[in-house]
Amino acid sequence: MMARTHCWTSAASWLAGCAFLPTIGHPPSISVALAGAAVTAGASLIPDIDFPRSTISWSGGPATQRLAQRIGGASARLQVLTCEHCARRGLNDGHRGITHTLVFAAVVALLLASGVALVGGWVAGPVIWATVGLAVRGVLPWQLRGRFGASVFAAVATVAVVVASDGVWWWVPAAVGWGVLAHSLGDSLSVAGVPLLWPLRLRGCRWYRTGLRRWHVGTSRQSQGAAARRWGRGHPRDERSAGSEREQSSRILRLSDGAPSGSPRHRSSSRRSLPTVEQGRRSAREARP
Ligand SMILES: [Zn+2]
Numbered sequence: 320m321m322a323r324t325h326c327w328t329s330a331a332s333w334l335a336g337c338a339f340l341p342t343i344g345h346p347p348s349i350s351v352a353l354a355g356a357a358v359t360a361g362a363s364l365i366p367d368i369d370f371p372r373s374t375i376s377w378s379g380g381p382a383t384q385r386l387a388q389r390i391g392g393a394s395a396r397l398q399v400l401t402c403e404h405c406a407r408r409g410l411n412d413g414h415r416g417i418t419h420t421l422v423f424a425a426v427v428a429l430l431l432a433s434g435v436a437l438v439g440g441w442v443a444g445p446v447i448w449a450t451v452g453l454a455v456r457g458v459l460p461w462q463l464r465g466r467f468g469a470s471v472f473a474a475v476a477t478v479a480v481v482v483a484s485d486g487v488w489w490w491v492p493a494a495v496g497w498g499v500l501a502h503s504l505g506d507s508l509s510v511a512g513v514p515l516l517w518p519l520r521l522r523g524c525r526w527y528r529t530g531l532r533r534w535h536v537g538t539s540r541q542s543q544g545a546a547a548r549r550w551g552r553g554h555p556r557d558e559r560s561a562g563s564e565r566e567q568s569s570r571i572l573r574l575s576d577g578a579p580s581g582s583p584r585h586r587s588s589s590r591r592s593l594p595t596v597e598q599g600r601r602s603a604r605e606a607r608p
């Protein structure tokens with residue numbers, strides 16, 4: 320999804336939420352609705368900080384470029400370290416990793432909520448400035464905003480919002496958390512999908528990407544076959560890895576003279592006990608007169 324689409328859809332969903340609040344007896348103020356929509360729009364670009372060519376990665380020049388490269392690298396290493404299936408596939412570019420999960424959105428919202436609870440406007444103000452600046456970068460083309468247009472507009476808007484908010488800040492973590500979540504939900508509508516449910520292990524992978532077409536099960540036999548192929552592609556139990564696993568287990572079976580095999584734990588324990596069995600036999604032979 321393009322930055323502009325993320326901004327508009329998340330801002331629209333914030334406004335829809337605000338329109339719903341009066342029905343449960345909590346009508347939001349106009350400033351919460353409008354400023355919240357702008358903050359949500361900007362925050363909806365945050366998850367792509369794992370990708371050096373994204374709007375947020377360009378937003379602060381070389382500094383944010385380097386940050387995006389670091390985060391992408393760390394995200395790729397995290398996938399390899401925490402999932403044996405991903406370890407078999409090796410490092411990827413890290414894009415659409417940890418920053419595209421429900422857990423990430425929740426952690427961002429909770430950290431911000433505690434920051435706002437502790438020091439109020441000193442956290443809320445800079446967050447409003449940064450996210451509104453991002454929203455302007457996401458929505459307006461370069462020709463219209465110029466080099467400093469987004470930062471200057473965001474600074475003026477932040478002063479106006481801080482005055483209008485009158486010390487009420489609950490909506491800032493809500494808007495940022497929702498923006499981050501809306502981004503991942505939006506990306507999960509793509510074919511590639513995102514690991515939304517991390518760290519749940521789905522089909523053998525903790526970083527299993529839930530995408531719109533992956534959940535689609537066709538009705539005809541042909542489309543079921545196509546769906547099965549899609550499931551198989553990029554998934555742990557694709558034919559090649561299953562084949563190599565079978566080969567490995569049969570080799571271990573031969574080496575260990577019929578030691579129990581089956582579950583991965585059994586296999587690895589028989590592999591580990593292999594030298595001891597061999598050593599035991601050798602020492603028994605040597606002990607023989
Ligand atoms: Zn994304």
Ligand SMILES: [Zn+2]
Binds near residue numbers: 406
């Ligand atoms: Zn995996």
